[in-house]
Amino acid sequence: MEEIKDKSETAVFVAVSPGIQSDRQVNEYLDELVFLATTAGVTGEKRFIQHLDHANSRTFVGPGKLEEIKQYVQENEITYIIFDDELSPSQMRNIEKEVGCQVVDRTGLILDIFAQRAQTAYAKTQVELAQYQYLLPRLTGMWTHLERQRGGKGGLNMRGPGESQLEIDRRIVLDKIKKLKLQLGKIDRQMISQRSNRGALKRVALVGYTNVGKSTLMNQLAKSDVFAENKLFATLDTTVRKVVIDNTPFLLSDTVGFIRKLPTQLIESFKSTLDEVREADLLLHVVDISHPGFEDQINVVNKTLLEIGAGNKPCLMIFNKIDAYTFEEYDEFSLEERTSRNFTLEEFKNSWMSKENSPSIFISARDRINLDELRATLLRMLT
Numbered sequence: 001m002e003e004i005k006d007k008s009e010t011a012v013f014v015a016v017s018p019g020i021q022s023d024r025q026v027n028e029y030l031d032e033l034v035f036l037a038t039t040a041g042v043t044g045e046k047r048f049i050q051h052l053d054h055a056n057s058r059t060f061v062g063p064g065k066l067e068e069i070k071q072y073v074q075e076n077e078i079t080y081i082i083f084d085d086e087l088s089p090s091q092m093r094n095i096e097k098e099v100g101c102q103v104v105d106r107t108g109l110i111l112d113i114f115a116q117r118a119q120t121a122y123a124k125t126q127v128e129l130a131q132y133q134y135l136l137p138r139l140t141g142m143w144t145h146l147e148r149q150r151g152g153k154g155g156l157n158m159r160g161p162g163e164s165q166l167e168i169d170r171r172i173v174l175d176k177i178k179k180l181k182l183q184l185g186k187i188d189r190q191m192i193s194q195r196s197n198r199g200a201l202k203r204v205a206l207v208g209y210t211n212v213g214k215s216t217l218m219n220q221l222a223k224s225d226v227f228a229e230n231k232l233f234a235t236l237d238t239t240v241r242k243v244v245i246d247n248t249p250f251l252l253s254d255t256v257g258f259i260r261k262l263p264t265q266l267i268e269s270f271k272s273t274l275d276e277v278r279e280a281d282l283l284l285h286v287v288d289i290s291h292p293g294f295e296d297q298i299n300v301v302n303k304t305l306l307e308i309g310a311g312n313k314p315c316l317m318i319f320n321k322i323d324a325y326t327f328e329e330y331d332e333f334s335l336e337e338r339t340s341r342n343f344t345l346e347e348f349k350n351s352w353m354s355k356e357n358s359p360s361i362f363i364s365a366r367d368r369i370n371l372d373e374l375r376a377t378l379l380r381m382l383t
Contacts, residue, residue, distance in 0.1 A: 011037050011044040011080040011104075012073060016055045023049075028293045032260070033084045033106065040113050042080060046072065059098065060091050070099045080104050086261070089138045107134060107263040114266065122187055126273065129180040130265035136173050184269065191275070201242070202250040202382050205280035207305065209297040210257030212288040213320045215239075217365040218254040221375070238276050245375050250382055253280070258304045260296070267308065274308050282381055283315040289348075289362070290324035295340065316381060317360035318374065319352075323367045 013033050017026045030047050037044065050065045059066050060083060069081060080102050081095065087105040095103045104112075111131050118124040206214040218224065222241035240253045253276045267274070277283065285301060287294055305311045322345060330342035340348060349362060361377055363370040 009042045009079040010076070011042045011082045012046045012048060012069065012078050013037070013044065013082050013084065014048045014061060014069065015050075015084040016061060017049055017051050018053055019051065025293075025296075028296075029084055029260070033082060033109075036106075036109050036113060037080075037082055040109060040116065042082075044078070044082075046076075046078075048072075055085070058091065059094050060085070060087055066095065066098055070101075073099055073101045082106075082109060086263070092138065106261055107265070110259065110263055110266070125180060125183050125187065126269040127266075129177065129184060129269040130263065132173055132177050132180065133265045133269070134263070136170070136177070139170060139173065188271070202282070203276075203280045204243075204250050204252045204282045204284060204378070204382070205277045206252065206254045206284050206286055207277055207301060207310075208257060208286035209288065209301055210259050212257065212286045212291075212297070213365050214254050214257065214286045217284075217286060217318070217320065217363075218252060220365050220368065220371055222252055238273050240276070245379050248379055248383060253277075258301050260300050262304060267304075274310075277305070277310045277313075278308060280310075280313060282378075283310065283313045284318055284378075285315050286318045286320050288321050289319040289345075290321040290326065292341070314381065315358055316377065317352075317356070317358055319360065319362045320365055322362050322369060323364040 013030050015026055015030055015033075017023075026049055027047075030049070034045065048061070048065060048069050050061050052062065056062055061069070072078070073081060078101060081099065081104070083103070083105045085105060086107040087095075087103065092103045092105065111127065111134055114127045115131065118127045206218060208214050218239065218241065222243050224239075224241050238253055238255045240251055243250055243252045255273055255276050256270060283305070285298075287298055291297065302311070305313070325345050327343055327345070327348075328341050330338045340351065343351060345362070352360060359377065359381070361370060361374050363374055365371070
């Protein structure tokens with residue numbers, strides 16, 4: 001799967017915001033979309049936000065906003081228009097026809113990153129299946145060449161499955177999906193067998209939003225060297241390590257991170273990978289407390305855990321990156337209500353512990369702050 005290497009590729013970012021979202025929240029979501037694009041190798045900062053109760057069924061944004069986007073894209077020779085939602089096939093075609101620029105939706109962007117990040121044959125097969133399932137309803141109007149697998153420079157949305165003819169035979173894609181499912185089924189059975197051979201050791205799984213420091217924490221607890229990087233989805237393949245705390249051994253797994261609007265195709269194709277979470281005896285929910293939207297991220301992870309059938313597992317909340325935590329001083333004369341953004345770290349700790357029943361701990365994996373307390377808490381929960 002060929003990565004984007006042309007750093008001159010640029011993008012603009014588009015979001016439709018319902019009335020319930022504040023401008024701050026919308027911009028935080030777009031910050032994440034820009035980070036996703038950067039991870040994929042595309043640069044850009046220009047944003048277009050439209051406040052609509054419902055997205056335009058034809059072009060997602062209204063005609064006036066689309067004209068504004070078109071003018072900017074043409075004047076600045078932009079490569080991609082990236083939307084912070086999944087678009088329908090007809091919406092993508094209509095926008096591309098109107099603007100004359102390649103359109104990428106959030107799902108396509110995330111799939112592209114997964115294609116870049118996949119290292120093992122297993123991860124590549126999972127991503128490829130998700131890509132073909134995404135591609136199937138979008139065949140019409142796509143300039144691709146299935147016969148030249150991975151040939152040429154496809155760019156965003158075109159990696160993995162490669163290029164296919166404009167009038168592609170739908171049966172080729174369906175046949176490929178069928179074969180990939182058979183391949184994954186065989187690998188899944190092998191993975192189930194491997195997990196059953198691990199014996200009676202307790203299983204602990206690291207879960208959390210992407211880029212919250214799970215792999216760094218894994219390295220600290222297991223004294224291992226799992227790849228950790230300040231990019232989204234640095235880890236795709238599940239890593240399992242044996243950890244021993246005070247003569248108590250257990251298995252610790254680090255799996256793919258979650259994200260807002262995680263494509264359903266990926267949840268389905270990464271079923272076996274997520275089985276590590278479903279079969280765990282204890283979940284370690286790692287949170288980047290330094291992120292301004294960390295409470296939203298907690299909700300996204302909890303929702304995803306429910307969707308994959310792991311919502312009722314015993315869970316330890318681990319608030320990571322306390323070394324980078326900041327807060328906004330509250331203006332006592334402000335008309336706005338004081339929120340958790342205005343809490344000191346100590347105030348947030350007290351607030352969280354008073355309203356939540358689940359055990360929690362505040363650490364810095366990078367700076368090794370409170371790791372002994374974390375180990376002691378883990379030991380208590382496992383014995």
